[in-house]
Amino acid sequence: MNFIKLSYKNIIAKPLQTFLTVLILSLSIGLLLGVKQLNKVFESQLQQSLNGVDMVVGAKGSPLQLVLSAVLHIDNPTGNIPYNEAKKIADNKYIGEAIPISIGDNYKGYKIVGTTVSFVNLHKTGIATGTMFNTTYEVVIGNAVSENLNLNIGDTFSSSHGMIENAIESHDEHPLKVVGILKPTQNVIDRLILTNLESIWHMHEHEGVNNSPDHNHDNEEITALLIKFKNKRGLLHLPRNINKNTNFQAALPKYQLDKLFKLTAIGAKAITWIAFSILFVSGISMFVSLYRMVKERAKELALIRTYGASRNKLILLVFSEGLLVGLFSFILGALLATFCLQTIFSLIKDTYKQQIYLLEYHKDILDLFLFIFGIIIFATLIAIRPIFKMDISKIISHES
Amino acid sequence: MLKTVDVTFSYTKDTSFNFPDIELSPSQPLLILGKSGIGKTTLLHLLAGILSPDKGSIFIKDTNIASMSIKKLDRFRGKHIGIVFQNTITVSSLTVYENLQARLYFSGISNQKGAIENILEQLDLVSVKNQKPNTLSTGQLQRLGIALGVIHKPDIILADEPTSSLDDENCELVIELLKSQAKKSHANLIIITHDQRIKNSFTNTIVL
Known part of the structure; x- marks a missing residue:
């Protein structure tokens, strides 16, 4: 007892x-x-998925949508912007890094992002096996993509147009080839398929956006620029400047997410x-x-x-x-x-x-x-x- | 071994009790007779250390419990005093066996050499040891009350009107049980009652 x-x-x-x-x-x-x-x-x-992106520049529209689509990859993009014009914005003393992304295609529901190698560095990850995408139609896939779709190095697939899986509008004539798999991050990049910008542009050439035979990309478009400031004081001037004086929209991910x-x-x-x-x-x-x-x-x-x-x-x-x-x-x-x-x-x-x-x-x-x-x-x-x-x-x- | 000297107690200014001195040698039984309202239960509670006297001393085994701190008194009472209530009080959520266990636990005594089994046997409670108190018959409940009052081998066993609700036959039986249990643990048995039937069972009697 x-x-x-x-x-x-x-x-x-x-x-x-x-x-x-x-x-x-x-x-x-x-x-x-x-x-x-x-x-x-x-x-x-x-918050984690922001990865230190201070500002996003994209087409005019809802700033929250721009942030959700370009940074978190959970919404449709607001539209496209000309790459040449966008590059001029990036040429500013406050801006440390400007990473272009072009989105709009998917494979079995996983978004395909045309970008540069900096995008991988931004997400603090690297190649686990294989190599980085180097030429057109080469892709590097996130860890979750590889696991869930059972995709391995050397595998090829055709992307579909749009943000969701559909078999009708597929780019069958330009199969993409997996050359690398990224290390897992518990981050949005795990479920992305990465390739260079040219791949995205080439895939869409047949749509008549730009059909010049010399493959000149002067008039090509991107979806958004992910910007990291060199000097945080840029936060004060740049967004207002861009929104006022250009056809682009600048959104601050932190501010939008706080809202x-x-x-x-x-x-x-x-x-x-x-x-x-x-x-x-x-x-x-x-x-x-x-x-x-x-x-x-x-x-x-x-x-x-x-x-x-x-x-x-x-x-x-x-x-x-x-x-x-x-x-x-x-x-x-x-x-x-x-x-x-x-x-x-x-x-x-x-x-x-x-x-x-x-x-x-x-x-x-x-x-x-x-x-x-x-x-x-x-x-x-x-x-x-x-x-x-x-x-x-x-x-x-x-x-x- | 019990000795009281000049014990007085009052609930209010008007109701004051002055009790006669008591002196008992070891194992000597005592019958305290008195009509109701005369302070019988008050005296029992004073002897049990449940009430503290306004004046006077109560010596149990040479210890004056009248001047003890509450905490010490609790411990002393648990070890040296056993109370058999007029109507048995038990812990209703526990079985007969567990009630006896709890009795020993709170007195800080371990169940040495099967003390519980022994008392169950002696008081004919073995067959109901796993039953809850509310399923027992009046007789069984009364015997459980005695068991709870003596299981820890106290020096003084205080019984408050143990026979008032019993017929003649059971009255005698209960007195015999109490006497034999007191003898086993060499305790002073003190019965407080108005029941004249048991007068002849005791030689040492105080009338209040």
């Missing part, structure tokens, strides 16, 4: 009340853990508040059940005092009852949250071909555990008040 065993017996002696307390407590714990983690993972995934987060944060905040309200209710329910234990079983507690247990031991008994319920609910809630998160992540992996991992999950769990622990202590502290006023003589002489 010990405290834990006695508490356990007491708890299972009132199954309905225990079930209710455990249910709402574990539900709120699960919700809190899940929402916090989802929000964190979502933000970090997007986006503010929107999604409202949802996360609402759910968090709901979860906190449920937690508050379950805290009250725990207090009520502990208080009832102290009140209804006053005679038993008095009896235990006559057995030699000190007042502190009775308090410990109440506390261990609360702790046992809290601990059990916590484990249940954490399991629930983990299971739901993993399910969501695997759904995301299926849909967006992006593997997502839990972020500082242990820290979240520990933080919340300490919080719940605090609630249990608080509930116990109020519930035990009758113990201090307990008159053993009075309680046990009122024999029923």
